[in-house]
Amino acid sequence: MSPPLRPPAAAAIFDLDGTLVDNMRFHVQAWSSFSQALGIDTPAERFEREFAGKRNEEILPALLGRSLPPEELTRLAEQKESHYRELFKPHLAPLGGARALLTRLKAGGRGLAVASAAPRVNRDFVLDGTGLRSFFSQVVGAEHVTRGKPFPDLFLAAAQALGAEPSACVVFEDAVNGVLAARAAGMFAVGVTTLASAEMLREAGAHWVIDDFTALPEELAQWLVPSL
Numbered sequence: 135m136s137p138p139l140r141p142p143a144a145a146a147i148f149d150l151d152g153t154l155v156d157n158m159r160f161h162v163q164a165w166s167s168f169s170q171a172l173g174i175d176t177p178a179e180r181f182e183r184e185f186a187g188k189r190n191e192e193i194l195p196a197l198l199g200r201s202l203p204p205e206e207l208t209r210l211a212e213q214k215e216s217h218y219r220e221l222f223k224p225h226l227a228p229l230g231g232a233r234a235l236l237t238r239l240k241a242g243g244r245g246l247a248v249a250s251a252a253p254r255v256n257r258d259f260v261l262d263g264t265g266l267r268s269f270f271s272q273v274v275g276a277e278h279v280t281r282g283k284p285f286p287d288l289f290l291a292a293a294q295a296l297g298a299e300p301s302a303c304v305v306f307e308d309a310v311n312g313v314l315a316a317r318a319a320g321m322f323a324v325g326v327t328t329l330a331s332a333e334m335l336r337e338a339g340a341h342w343v344i345d346d347f348t349a350l351p352e353e354l355a356q357w358l359v360p361s362l
């Protein structure tokens with residue numbers, strides 16, 4: 135499926151973890167030590183493939199193999215997330231080319247949103263710590279939906295908040311679950327190879343694949359902002 139070249143895309147929706155920042159290895163490291171401390175033996179690939187893009191409310195019961203009362207879930211999630219933030223803090227920076235692309239998209243009048251399964255404290259940590267927050271008029275996160283990715287809910291909520299038709303939205307996403315979610319939402323998907331291979335992202339349905347934001351495929355750039 136090729137995107138229509140006119141009219142230009144109405145909006146661009148960015149995943150946060152692994153897309154606006156290259157931080158998934160710190161999430162995986164924090165999940166691994168968290169699991170080990172609980173005596174659970176889980177391979178790193180499970181966090182990368184099965185859990186990336188899901189909400190902690192979905193990840194924790196699957197990891198522990200039981201349902202959790204809300205207080206326990208909040209406590210365990212914060213245990214893992216505070217360790218992740220500690221690990222990532224010294225490296226906190228936007229993915230290559232992100233600021234320049236966002237500047238041009240904003241100048242071109244595109245609606246811009248973040249749609250992430252991350253809890254608010256992690257979103258604030260990244261958006262405020264990188265100085266990227268002001269680019270986005272909408273930020274949708276874990277507390278706004280009950281189903282994370284691969285369900286389309288986060289992206290549909292972002293499109294609705296922007297007042298954009300899903301078919302006129304482009305999603306940037308690093309996780310296979312996220313690409314599946316974008317396609318399930320009826321949106322165009324750009325895979326970012328910080329976590330999964332280009333092949334895995336294409337197989338999940340990514341229309342384009344990029345390593346970072348420094349160079350976009352010409353067709354995509356033209357569709358996003360014709361004058362780009």
Ligand SMILES: O=P(O)(O)OC[C@H]1O[C@@H](O)[C@H](O)[C@@H](O)[C@@H]1O
Pocket residue numbers: 149150151152161185186187188190193249250251252253256309
């Ligand atoms: O939707 P995003 O921004 O990729 O966020 C997903 C991440 O959100 C985090 O809160 C989880 O701890 C991660 O394991 C998960 O992968």
